[in-house]
Amino acid sequence: MTATTAVTPAVAASAEYPPERHRPRVTIGTDGSTWGDAALEWALRHAWLVNAGLKVYSAKTSDDHAIARRLDVYRWLNASVTTSDDSPEQTLLTASTETDLLVLGHHGHSPHNLSIGHLVLPLVTHSHCDTVIVRGEPRAVRAEHGWVTAAVGGSHDDAVIRRAAEIATRYRDGLRIVHAWPLPGPRAVPSKAEPNEVLEKARALVAKLVPTLTPSLHLVRSRPHEAVETCSRSDLLVMGPGSEPGQLSAVTRTALHLAPCPVLVVRP
Incomplete structure (x- = not known):
């Protein structure tokens, strides 16, 4: 998929905490399921609030147009969308070495695509960065x-x-x-x-x-x-x-x- 980029937002950082060492990086894996979409929305909002760059890993089951519409709402974010031929687990574990936060929905479509439900425990266990599992009440x-x-x-x-x-x-x-x-x-x-x-x-x-x-x-x-x-x-x-x-x-x-x-x- 062609990368989607936009102008970086000017978000005011706290004068006291945290200290600015580098721009935060957020990575989101989504399969187009209900919770995959919820995780994408969570990641977009979080990236905006902490002034982070965002990378979206999209499964074949994802709706590219729906992702593009969501990114357009946050068009000032520095964001990109990509796919991978590797397995979902390998794709996201590799991504965790190059990001500060990995965001996943707690459940996806099925174990045959980027279904997070079957990957939550191994990904959280072996991730090289902080991990957010999006779940809970609305x-x-x-x-x-x-x-x-x-x-x-x-x-x-x-x-x-x-x-x-x-x-x-x-x-x-x-x-x-x-x-x-x-x-x-x-x-x-x-x-x-x-x-x-x-x-x-x-x-x-x-x-x-x-x-x-x-x-x-x-x-x-x-x-x-x-x-x-x-x-x-x-x-x-x-x-x-x-x-x-x-x-x-x-x-x-x-x-x-x-x-x-x-x-x-x-x-x-």
């Missing part, structure tokens, strides 16, 4: 709630807080920080830190990164994977992949399947 997908939620209590809390604070600042949203404190029981894993210490450390990091941003702190008394259901009225849930290399945690897998909003998994 208001969250359209980013109408005005809240970004960061799930802390894992080994990648600093990266999670940094990403969440950056996006909340760019979106001009509120920041909610959630920590799940497990209920006592035979299968409960003892925490290495007191729950209030986890939240206080997160609050202190936000204060250092964005002094003008005051997060809302929430301690949820439940199993971590059950806390995913408490993230309603959020536009984005930011979390880590888990502590085991090459393997997503049970909490992250639960969020990818059940979260009521899009999920961003950081790549530390």
Whole structure:
């Protein structure tokens, strides 16, 4: 497909955070399904808000004219559209080495094209960059709630807080920080830190990164994977992949399947 380009938008960046090192790059894979289209719309809006370049990988099942119409709405973005003869998984994994954020719908048409439903777990597990899985209720997908939620209590809390604070600042949203404190029981894993210490450390990091941003702190008394259901009225849930290399945690897998909003998994 012929690349589609447009004039770069002049979007005002935060004077305090994040520091400008290079122009962000966003990559979206779509197959023309309902959730593929939703992921494309999410990626377009996000790229506009963070002043990023956008690259669209289109499957054979995609409607090129529909993609062109959506890009025309954001014609000031520096955007391109391309296809690949490689498998969907290989195409997007390769793309993840050259971008800052990979955006996917949580489900597609079928496993015979760029169907994200069957690729979500392997792509999020092995992606070389942050990954957003677009899912959830319509208001969250359209980013109408005005809240970004960061799930802390894992080994990648600093990266999670940094990403969440950056996006909340760019979106001009509120920041909610959630920590799940497990209920006592035979299968409960003892925490290495007191729950209030986890939240206080997160609050202190936000204060250092964005002094003008005051997060809302929430301690949820439940199993971590059950806390995913408490993230309603959020536009984005930011979390880590888990502590085991090459393997997503049970909490992250639960969020990818059940979260009521899009999920961003950081790549530390």
